[in-house]
Amino acid sequence: MRKKEKMKIRRKPADYILMIFMICMACIFLSPLYFLVVGSFRPSSDLISYGLGLRIDFSRMSLDNYVIAFQYRNGVYLKWYFSSLSIMLMQTVCGLFFSSLVGYGLGMYKFKGRSLFLVMDLVLMMLPFEILILPLYQLVANMKLLDTRFGVVMPLMVAPFMIFFFRQSVIGLPKELADAARIDGCGEFRIYWNIMVPLMRAAFGAMGIFCAMGSWNNVLWPLIVLQSNDKLTLPIGLSSLLTPFGNAYDVLMPGAVLAIVPIMIVFFFFQKSFVSGLTIGSIKG
Template sequence: MESTTKRNPVIIAILLLLLIFIAAIALFPFFALLLASFKPSTELLRNGLNLKLQADLLSLKNYVYLFQDGAKYFIWYKNSLIITIGGTILSLLFSSMVGYALAVYDFKGRNAVFILVLAVMMIPMEILMLPLYKLIVFLKIINTYWGVIVPTMVAPVAIFFFRQYALGLPKELLDAARIDGCSEFRIFFKIMVPLMKPAFGAMAILQAMGYWNSFLWPTVVLRTEDMFTLPIGLSGLLTPYGNNYDILISGSLLTILPIIILFIFFQRYFISGLTVGGVKG
């Protein structure tokens, strides 16, 4: 019995090598992108992305251009950060409140509202673009940060996720807090939100990635170059009159950093939120 419970070191070694191999394949695009960011555009057009180390071709010219001559790049970076941070915070706030209400409160039409949320999840963004565009024109928020954030700050996917997670919260805490005289908002922010940290961590990463990488909707809303986000601005480097692949790759590499930092801080909540919250209900 004891021998069967012991782990075979050979199997462990094989699994470890297999995981290292899979990780290497997954990280290959990142390392190829990192190496390409130090190469000139002509080399990239000739040989594409590869892991060849050619010391005579490597330089910091691309990054020097971004930091010295690419003033617009950091304006785009700032715009992306503002939209991502603001949109993520508002989306987490409102989506969690809606999902929590659908899970905890028993009111007339609750199931109809939840079915409507599921229905909206199935509608592609392209179908909603025209009515949303008319909405932001009516609100006079075209070419503004709010024009990008407002139509997407209550996300059906986030509502569904928070509802599923909130279904597993202990209802006894609600009753105890009400007996002590707590208001519903205080119960939510002081008691339930701390219990929903894994859900907030998971959704923070997913929502931030959505705002950070969004291209189609900001392209429709934003008009002037000073309001462009990184995806829009970097796409403008590729034109019929010249393809600045070296600058494009260097700029794209720097856009990865905020998402990596975000995942490092929230990875514990992200994993537990998906594994626990995804099976509620």
């Protein structure tokens, strides 16, 4: 059956022209990564004197930079990595738990004020988070959470967008299951935790990736909260190596390559939920 279908496709010459165009585009999109990876093996003196360009002396390439990156200032790079990972983990676990709770409540029950909650959530989705950072900074400072990882995670634990998404996915769940469990004397939270959460696995996967990636790449808020060098996240730590007095390319380039690795791994294992996690907004509102 499948073979037959494949045989049917008759490609026009236009398809081949378009393919060649797309291959050129793909090369353009990949080339910065190529230059990054190649650059990470080049001595930093080469990068300082030549920048990244077509002229590459492959014979001078070595793994030295990767060693330097780990040794730099007593392994501060690994601390940044740990910091990024722990913030990502905390934010994703808390975000999934609280947002799915609220989304479940909004999608599963009919109660007074439900539509008000939903409208409030939609309004928050349209509000730029950036304008709230000054009072949030004061708030975090008053709670003595400045320069802590929890301070970074605190305001991001309940995400309006994730609530909305979970609500959408809960609406499609069979409510009879909940009723049956209720007759058997199951409490409301246990219905959610033991029956509904396993049914929402796909939504959890997509939102988990959405949340993890947002946390991994977040800059503005951690930049404000974190102060001591050891606690910086990767993006901020890496950009702190770019100074007007010179850039530490021997740490920067391998550091940047290694910072992409976790996301790459997640992508290759969970491609499907990854793509749906990033393009989640196309659900009908």
